[in-house]
Every structure is written in structure tokens, then in C-alpha cells.
Amino acid sequence: MISANDPSLHSWIEINPQSDFQIQNLPFGIFQAQDRDPRVGVAIGDYVLDVYVLTQHRLFDMLDLEDPTVFHQPTLNAFMALGKPIWRQVRGRISELLRNDNPEIRDNRTLMAECLLKQKDVQMLMPVHVPNYTDFYSSIDHATNVGTMFRDPANALLPNWKHLPVGYHGRASSIVPSGVPIRRPKGQTKPADADAPVLGPTKQLDFELEVAFITGQPTALGTSLTTQEAEEYIFGLVLFNDWSARDIQAWEYVPLGPFLAKNFGSSISPWVVTLDALEPFRVEGQAQEPKVLPYLEFSGNKNIDINLEVTLQAPGLDQEALLCRSNYKHLYWNMNQQLAHHTVNGCNLEVGDMYASGTISGPTPDSFGSMLELTWRGTKPLTLPDGSERKFINDGDVVTLRGYAEKNGVRVGFGEVRTEILPAL
Numbered sequence: 001m002i003s004a005n006d007p008s009l010h011s012w013i014e015i016n017p018q019s020d021f022q023i024q025n026l027p028f029g030i031f032q033a034q035d036r037d038p039r040v041g042v043a044i045g046d047y048v049l050d051v052y053v054l055t056q057h058r059l060f061d062m063l064d065l066e067d068p069t070v071f072h073q074p075t076l077n078a079f080m081a082l083g084k085p086i087w088r089q090v091r092g093r094i095s096e097l098l099r100n101d102n103p104e105i106r107d108n109r110t111l112m113a114e115c116l117l118k119q120k121d122v123q124m125l126m127p128v129h130v131p132n133y134t135d136f137y138s139s140i141d142h143a144t145n146v147g148t149m150f151r152d153p154a155n156a157l158l159p160n161w162k163h164l165p166v167g168y169h170g171r172a173s174s175i176v177p178s179g180v181p182i183r184r185p186k187g188q189t190k191p192a193d194a195d196a197p198v199l200g201p202t203k204q205l206d207f208e209l210e211v212a213f214i215t216g217q218p219t220a221l222g223t224s225l226t227t228q229e230a231e232e233y234i235f236g237l238v239l240f241n242d243w244s245a246r247d248i249q250a251w252e253y254v255p256l257g258p259f260l261a262k263n264f265g266s267s268i269s270p271w272v273v274t275l276d277a278l279e280p281f282r283v284e285g286q287a288q289e290p291k292v293l294p295y296l297e298f299s300g301n302k303n304i305d306i307n308l309e310v311t312l313q314a315p316g317l318d319q320e321a322l323l324c325r326s327n328y329k330h331l332y333w334n335m336n337q338q339l340a341h342h343t344v345n346g347c348n349l350e351v352g353d354m355y356a357s358g359t360i361s362g363p364t365p366d367s368f369g370s371m372l373e374l375t376w377r378g379t380k381p382l383t384l385p386d387g388s389e390r391k392f393i394n395d396g397d398v399v400t401l402r403g404y405a406e407k408n409g410v411r412v413g414f415g416e417v418r419t420e421i422l423p424a425l
Contacts, residue, residue, distance in 0.1 A: 004095035005280050007408040011098045012106040013116075015045035020404055020413020023098055026091055027236070027271035027414070028076055031122040038074040038125055041117075042094055043271050043415070048122050049094065053115040059097060059104060063089045075129045076272065077352045080216030080235045087216070087235065091274060124270035126177050127238070128214055128352040133172040134342060135210075135242060135262070135356045136165050138333035140286065142361035145373045150250075162290060165333040165341045167358075170242075171263035175354065177270045178417045184395060184424040185264035187248035201424035202245035202261075204378070205393040209310050209369030209401060211328050212240040212356040213335050214272060215349045222346040227298035230339040233349060236272040239308075239401045239417045240356045243267065246372055246392070266356070267419045269401070277412050281305045281405035283329050292337075295344055302334035306414075308360060308403045310369070314384055315396035321384045324374060326360050326367040328403070395423045 002009070004024065011023040021027070021043040031041040031048050041048040054060060055068030065086060070078040080087070097105055105112055137143060140157070143166075147156030160166065176182070184205055188197045216235030219225065225233065242262065249261030285303035306328035311320035338355060359369040368374045371392050375381055378391035393399060398420045404413030 001092075004092050005277065007410045009095070010100045011044065012100045012102070013045050013047060013098065018411065019045050020411060020415055021045055022411055023095060024410045025273060025277050025412040026094055027273045027277070028079070029127045029271045030075060030125045031117075032125055033117055033122045040071040040073065040076060040079060041122070043119065044098055046119055047116045048119055049098075050115045050117065051090075051094070054094075054097070057111060060090070060093060063093060065090070074125070075352070076127050076235075077129050080128070080214075081351045083217060084232055087274065088276060091276065124177060124179070126175070127270055127272050128354070130172040130175050130352050130354045131350040132353045133170045133175060133266075133356070134167050134353075135170045135358060136167040136333065136338050137358040138165055138331045138338065139358055139361050139369070140332040141330060141363055141367075142359040142369060142373065145361060145368065149372070149377050162288070163292070164296070165338045167338070167342070168257050170258075170266070170356075172354070174263055175266045175268060177268055178415070178419070180267070181420045181422045182243055182265040182267065183422045185245050185248070185260065186424050187245060187260040188251055189247040190251045197251060202248050203392070204246035205421065206244045206246050206371045207310060207393060207399050207401075208242035208244055208359040209308055209324065209326055210240040210242050210356045210358060210360060211237055211306065211308070211403065212268065212354050213237050213275075215339075215353045215355070216351055217349070218351055219343060219349045221348040223348070224343045224346060225340055227296065227302075227336040227340045230336040231275060233339065234275050234335060236274040237278065237414075238272055239269040239403050239414045241267040241399065241401050241417050241419060242356055242359070244370070267417045269414045269417045271415050273412060273414055278304050278306070278405060280410070281407055281412070285329070285334055286332055288332065295340055296337050298334070298336050302336050303329045303331060304405065305329045305407075306403050306405045308369075308401070311400045311402075312384065312390065312393070313398040313400070314386060314388060314394075317386055319385050320400065321382075323371075323382065324366060324368055326362045326369050328357070328360060330360055330362045330367075331357055393421055395421055397421050
């Protein structure tokens with residue numbers, strides 16, 4: 001049986017070599033079109049494949065799929081709940097149907113017109129219902145930069161940082177897909193020259209370049225996962241922009257950590273790239289010293305080589321300014337360790353839970369994954385193509401995250417997360 005990741009595969013659909021959505025990708029999402037209600041789709045080139053239509057034409061009859069209506073749902077949760085063997089069967093069958101030597105859809109013009117829609121003609125929705133959201137802090141370069149800025153450069157990392165994947169529980173209800181604007185939040189800040197805090201819109205709105213994974217299987221309360229078991233529970237990954245209000249954060253985060261500085265909104269890419277599709281891009285992570293506790297030990301390559309970038313488009317301009325380029329492989333703590341640590345105390349997982357990586361910064365200034373670092377807390381403003389400067393994000397700015405993995409001529413991408421900032425009410 002041919003692997004769905006085989007680099008020699010080609011589709012009968014014409015696909016630009018620079019497209020994020022080659023036949024080796026096949027990410028899942030939820031779309032809505034003028035003539036059909038929300039349902040599961042798969043991205044292929046410039047098209048969306050309506051998966052439910054395929055079941056109606058009995059093209060999945062050979063699979064162990066008892067209820068095809070899981071693809072006629074407004075989220076991926078019901079499909080994800082079926083487990084990894086079904087995820088793989090469905091992705092494998094879709095790959096088979098789209099291959100250039102398969103006539104089942106290729107030679108049936110009526111079916112082709114029914115199941116394939118142009119991406120530009122559909123609206124992408126939240127791909128999953130997110131019961132719970134955790135944000136980690138797993139980039140050593142980011143943590144070192146922040147510690148250097150706000151504490152002691154000689155002791156930038158807190159004593160626990162190299163012993164466990166630091167994280168906090170965020171707000172699931174304010175996670176939105178690409179294209180949904182985010183409004184500038186208000187909160188308390190404490191100006192350096194003031195005796196008391198004031199209430200008002202943040203003056204230090206920031207993006208955070210992150211990647212999040214989604215669990216597709218639940219666990220029982222009181223049980224734990226090993227680093228080896230973790231991947232059986234991870235359905236796929238999305239790009240994640242963890243919007244932050246740095247001045248609100250600076251005043252509120254002691255003693256219990258981020259609150260209003262983070263919970264006003266996070267933005268994700270609408271296509272979920274399966275963990276299986278990213279398998280060919282695994283790489284070795286950073287050496288972890290000191291030695292981690294046994295429950296955090298793992299074998300094999302668990303980091304993934306995903307190129308990431310962030311751009312900013314100022315109001316009235318067509319040209320985007322490149323803010324940074326980074327890579328998911330820079331994470332010190334991998335997703336297997338994150339999930340093992342998350343559950344070591346017996347915390348239960350739910351289908352659709354989202355786990356963000358934390359800001360992904362690389363070792364060089366052009367790879368820093370936030371304005372906080374890129375402008376070094378506003379002391380080194382960035383100059384945009386129109387000559388204007390940015391210390392943080394302004395109203396009307398459009399920030400876009402993009403990401404893709406590439407190897408052996410195969411590109412597996414996420415599309416983009418595009419968000420406009422609206423003024424505070």
C-alpha cells in the first residue's frame with residue numbers, strides 16, 4: 001500500500017508547487033458554502049474537498065466508519081473522537097481518491113463538481129470545539145530574552161524552567177479562526193511615573209508566534225500519558241497567535257500569572273494539519289541539560305521542522321512588512337513532553353483540547369517571535385516599508401502568520417492566520 005506521505009504522489013488536480021496543500025498534506029477543517037451548511041472539508045491545492053459528499057456516494061464504504069454523519073458536523077470533534085486508526089483510514093482513502101491514476105472522481109464530472117469547491121468561494125470556520133486550552137512556555141530563546149529584559153540577564157531562566165514544560169490554563173472561548181478581527185483590550189496598567197494604576201486600552205499590544213496541537217482522544221481523570229503514548233492522542237496542529245497586552249501583563253501577572261493580558265483573544269489557522277502528514281519532517285531537538293526526570297524522557301526525533309513567519313500590513317498599504325522568520329524545531333520542550341507533563345498529575349484530556357507552544361523564538365534577532373523581543377520592549381522600533389515605526393501593534397494593523405514544512409520537493413503547509421486589530425470600544 002502506498003503511503004499518503006510518499007513524495008512521488010501526484011494528484012489529477014493541478015496544484016501549484018508552492019501551494020501549502022499538496023496531496024501529501026490533506027489537512028482537515030470546517031467550511032461553509034452558500035449552498036451547504038457547515039461540514040468537514042479537506043484542502044487540496046486551491047480547492048476544498050467536501051468529505052461528506054464522498055460518503056454519500058459510498059466512496060468510504062470499505063472503511064471501518066460506522067457513522068458518516070461525523071463529516072456533516074460544525075466541528076471536527078465527532079470525527080476526531082473515532083481515534084487514530086480511523087483518522088489514518090480516512091486520510092489514506094482521500095489520498096487514494098485524489099491520485100492521478102484513480103478515476104473514481106477524476107472521470108466523474110458530476111461528482112467532481114459536487115465534491116470540489118474553490119477555497120475562495122467558501123468560508124472557513126473554527127475547526128474544533130475547544131473545551132480546554134493550555135499555553136506552554138517552551139522556547140528557550142524566548143524565555144531567555146524575556147528573563148533578560150525583566151529580571152537578571154545572568155539568571156534569565158527561572159530555576160524550574162529546564163526541569164519541566166512551564167504552562168498555564170488560558171481562555172478557550174476567545175480562540176477564533178483566521179479572518180476574525182481582534183479588538184484592542186482594556187485593562188489596568190501601572191505607568192512607571194504613576195502612584196496608582198489606571199484603566200484604559202493597552203498601549204503595548206503584541207502578537208506571539210506559536211503552533212498548537214489538538215487532542216482527538218480523551219483520557220480518564222486520574223490517568224497519565226507517557227511520552228510514547230502521547231502521539232496516539234494528538235490529531236494535528238494549527239498555527240496559533242496568542243495576542244498579548246504587555247503593559248496589562250506586567251501589572252497583573254504577579255502572583256498568579258497572565259489573565260486579562262491574554263484572555264481577550266487568540267487566533268488560529270482554520271486547517272488542521274495531521275500529525276501523520278508532518279511525520280517526514282521530524283528532526284532532533286536541542287540537548288536537554290540537566291537530565292530530565294524519567295517521565296519526561298523520550299526516544300526518537302520529536303521536534304518538527306516547520307518554517308514560520310510573521311508579517312504586518314499597515315492601514316492603507318498593500319505591501320506586507322516581514323517581521324520575523326522562525327522555526328517550530330527551536331522548541332526546547334516537545335509536544336510529547338508537554339502532554340506527558342500535563343497529565344502526570346492525573347489531569348484528564350478532552351476531545352478538541354488545544355495546547356499552544358508558547359512564543360517560538362530562534363537564536364537570532366530576526367527570528368524573535370514577538371514584538372516584545374523584536375523591539376526589545378519598545379527600545380528599538382521597527383521601520384515599515386512606508387517609513388512608519390512600530391514598537392507594538394497599532395489599530396488597523398493586519399498581522400499574518402504563515403507556516404510550512406518542506407523536504408524532497410514536498411511542501412506541507414498550514415495556510416495563514418490573518419487578523420486585523422480594531423480599536424478598543
